Amino acid sequence: MTSTPLDPATAAAQAVAHDPNAVIIAEGVEKWYANNFHVLKGVDLTVRRGEVVVIMGPSGSGKSTFIRTFNALEPYQKGRIEIDGTELTHKMRNVEVIRREVGMVFQQFNLFPHLTVLENVMLAPMEVRGWKKAQAKDKAGELLERVGILSQAQKYPGQLSGGQQQRVAIARALAMQPKVMLFDEPTSALDPEMVREVLDVMRTLAADGMTMVCVTHEVGFAREVADRAVLMADGLIVEEGTPQQFFSNPQRDRTRQFLSQILH
Amino acid sequence: MQDFTLTNITYSLLLATRWTIVLSLIAFVGGGLVGFLLMLMRISPVAWVRLPSIVYIEFFQGTPLIMQLFLVFFGISVLFQINLSAWEAATIALTTYTSAFLADIWRGSIEAIPQGQWEAARALGLSYFKQLKRIILPQAVKMSVPSTVGFAVQVVKGTSLASVIGFVELTRSAASISNVTFQPFLVFSIAAAIYFCLCFPLSLLSKRLERRFVFE
Amino acid sequence: MGYTPNYSVIFNNLGFFIQGAIATLQLAMTSIFLGLLLGILGALGRTSGNRILNGIAVAYVEFFRNTPFLIQLFFFYFGFSSVGLRMTAWQAAVLALAINFGAYSTEIVRAGIEGIGKGQVEAGLALGLKKMQIFRRIILVPALGNIYPALVSQIVIAILFTSVVSQVSAEELTFVGSYLQSRTFRSFEIYFFISLLYLVMVWIVKLVAYLVQRRFFGFMRYVR
Numbered sequence: 052m053t054s055t056p057l058d059p060a061t062a063a064a065q066a067v068a069h070d071p072n073a074v075i076i077a078e079g080v081e082k083w084y085a086n087n088f089h090v091l092k093g094v095d096l097t098v099r100r101g102e103v104v105v106i107m108g109p110s111g112s113g114k115s116t117f118i119r120t121f122n123a124l125e126p127y128q129k130g131r132i133e134i135d136g137t138e139l140t141h142k143m144r145n146v147e148v149i150r151r152e153v154g155m156v157f158q159q160f161n162l163f164p165h166l167t168v169l170e171n172v173m174l175a176p177m178e179v180r181g182w183k184k185a186q187a188k189d190k191a192g193e194l195l196e197r198v199g200i201l202s203q204a205q206k207y208p209g210q211l212s213g214g215q216q217q218r219v220a221i222a223r224a225l226a227m228q229p230k231v232m233l234f235d236e237p238t239s240a241l242d243p244e245m246v247r248e249v250l251d252v253m254r255t256l257a258a259d260g261m262t263m264v265c266v267t268h269e270v271g272f273a274r275e276v277a278d279r280a281v282l283m284a285d286g287l288i289v290e291e292g293t294p295q296q297f298f299s300n301p302q303r304d305r306t307r308q309f310l311s312q313i314l315h
Numbered sequence: 316m317q318d319f320t321l322t323n324i325t326y327s328l329l330l331a332t333r334w335t336i337v338l339s340l341i342a343f344v345g346g347g348l349v350g351f352l353l354m355l356m357r358i359s360p361v362a363w364v365r366l367p368s369i370v371y372i373e374f375f376q377g378t379p380l381i382m383q384l385f386l387v388f389f390g391i392s393v394l395f396q397i398n399l400s401a402w403e404a405a406t407i408a409l410t411t412y413t414s415a416f417l418a419d420i421w422r423g424s425i426e427a428i429p430q431g432q433w434e435a436a437r438a439l440g441l442s443y444f445k446q447l448k449r450i451i452l453p454q455a456v457k458m459s460v461p462s463t464v465g466f467a468v469q470v471v472k473g474t475s476l477a478s479v480i481g482f483v484e485l486t487r488s489a490a491s492i493s494n495v496t497f498q499p500f501l502v503f504s505i506a507a508a509i510y511f512c513l514c515f516p517l518s519l520l521s522k523r524l525e526r527r528f529v530f531e
Numbered sequence: 532m533g534y535t536p537n538y539s540v541i542f543n544n545l546g547f548f549i550q551g552a553i554a555t556l557q558l559a560m561t562s563i564f565l566g567l568l569l570g571i572l573g574a575l576g577r578t579s580g581n582r583i584l585n586g587i588a589v590a591y592v593e594f595f596r597n598t599p600f601l602i603q604l605f606f607f608y609f610g611f612s613s614v615g616l617r618m619t620a621w622q623a624a625v626l627a628l629a630i631n632f633g634a635y636s637t638e639i640v641r642a643g644i645e646g647i648g649k650g651q652v653e654a655g656l657a658l659g660l661k662k663m664q665i666f667r668r669i670i671l672v673p674a675l676g677n678i679y680p681a682l683v684s685q686i687v688i689a690i691l692f693t694s695v696v697s698q699v700s701a702e703e704l705t706f707v708g709s710y711l712q713s714r715t716f717r718s719f720e721i722y723f724f725i726s727l728l729y730l731v732m733v734w735i736v737k738l739v740a741y742l743v744q745r746r747f748f749g750f751m752r753y754v755r
């Protein structure tokens with residue numbers, strides 16, 4: 052059920068062997084769904100501090116499933132994942148510790164409908180980090196200002212547009228001061244005119260040095276912001292490279308085929 | 316005195332069940348007809364047409380069925396100086412009760428049809444009743460079938476209250492048999508089983524129709 | 532129509548009516564509270580994933596929703612006393628009403644639990660909240676908001692249903708009516724007035740429900 056057990060010595064040796072700047076290390080991650088569908092077939096990825104990695108790929112390629120293993124929203128059966136030096140063991144304590152350090156933004160926003168925008172951002176720091184209300188409120192205000200939504204702080208999520216909701220969701224994840232942010236198709240559920248306001252926030256975040264892993268189809272964003280672009284297909288990483296190389300001179304047929312589909 | 320065996324009791328109860336079924340059918344069909352008219356009034360754009368139906372529905376949904384039976388059986392006979400039999404009173408009370416609920420269920424289905432359907436029909440130049448008949452009702456009827464069937468269960472169960480004004484149907488018959496046999500446990504168990512056999516298929520049908528509607 | 536209604540029977544017995552109405556509300560509140568507990572248990576059974584618990588809950592719900600309440604009441608009052616489990620009319624009334632309400636609320640609560648989006652739970656997990664925190668801070672209020680309208684309708688029905696327990700001589704509002712009717716024969720006046728009292732009780736409950744809705748579930752207006 053859990054990742055392959057390693058004896059402590061081997062684990063320590065491996066951790067040292069890796070780049071000390073790595074925030075996420077995934078090695079040979081494999082996952083089967085309950086119906087035996089092999090969705091991840093041994094995926095490796097290392098993300099360094101301050102790096103922005105964009106993962107692309109056709110639907111069903113396992114890219115969302117893959118980044119959801121980083122904060123244990125998806126269990127996996129083989130391989131190992133290390134977040135900021137801590138190995139993910141699927142033990143309850145361990146999972147909670149890791150989730151505090153990993154922020155996630157969902158395709159469907161998943162804001163809490165019964166809490167105001169401000170309360171949405173304040174909830175986790177107070178419940179998980181044990182912050183005082185005033186402290187959480189200050190931080191939430193600061194973050195809402197940063198994503199340009201402070202004026203809507205007292206509204207309920209349902210009163211906001213999709214783009215505004217997604218910016219709140221980013222602020223909510225940032226409130227936990229995570230070491231890395233995961234974006235799971237953050238603009239796919241948005242009307243076209245709202246995509247930009249969300250991407251702008253993500254750009255600023257990247258410029259401020261946040262470590263980010265984004266599953267997205269936004270080529271413009273990937274070209275401009277990403278340090279690395281990755282193509283996943285059929286549960287494997289097919290190609291990995293700088294955006295320049297990835298978009299202008301792809302090495303694999305699968306990548307060329309995919310790019311021709313999304314670039315028309 | 317008659318000897319009461321298990322077969323005997325069951326047989327007597329089944330005979331009484333006929334009246335439960337007859338009363339249910341009359342209440343449902345009669346209530347359906349009255350309820351349809353009420354529903355038309357209820358969705359009317361004209362306020363004074365709407366108002367009486369609102370009062371009617373509010374009264375019959377906001378008071379106990381037992382009280383409605385008493386009002387018809389005792390009240391009307393005093394007020395209009397006519398003697399209603401238990402059978403007549405039960406028929407009237409259950410019909411009015413059923414009509415109020417069906418009118419409300421059907422109004423709900425009609426209001427669930429998107430406003431755009433009315434607008435499209437109007438844009439084609441159809442008259443109000445043509446809009447209703449050709450565009451709105453066909454969609455609303457389909458949508459309301461599961462809850463209508465579901466309400467039939469409430470009607471069948473509701474007929475048991477006709478026993479309180481002396482109409483002899485399944486419940487009344489069970490109560491009297493239980494009185495003479497001193498076997499309330501057995502008698503009411505059989506009566507409950509008979510009701511269950513009448514109601515459960517309707518409940519299942521309603522649920523199945525609902526599911527089919529969802530997946531369409 | 533040679534009959535002149537005479538409402539003095541109402542004014543002369545106003546105290547009686549009020550007592551009856553209070554008894555009805557007490558009966559309703561007690562049995563709704565107990566029934567809701569049963570409903571929560573039933574819903575936990577329905578959603579437990581355990582086949583036996585689910586089966587028990589389904590049988591409970593289907594049996595009590597597909598038989599008349601009057602039969603259930605007779606069963607508890609006459610049936611149980613015939614096998615030595617004697618209870619007062621009031622106890623039988625509370626028991627029957629609670630069990631009946633429990634059957635309906637099982638399905639209502641179940642729908643509320645199943646209506647909660649997986650995304651809400653995942654967002655809570657991703658923020659590092661514990662299971663209990665997710666239940667208390669994220670799931671509970673929206674779930675209550677989901678089931679609230681159906682629950683209020685069922686509460687109104689339960690209040691009207693209490694009238695049936697007059698048939699085992701439990702002393703509530705309808706029983707008061709039958710008692711006065713048998714002594715004064717002013718049936719129309721009495722039953723009409725009692726109907727109005729029920730209507731007023733229902734309206735009060737609906738009004739309170741509306742205020743509670745506005746205070747606690749105002750956000751529901753913006754959901755979807």
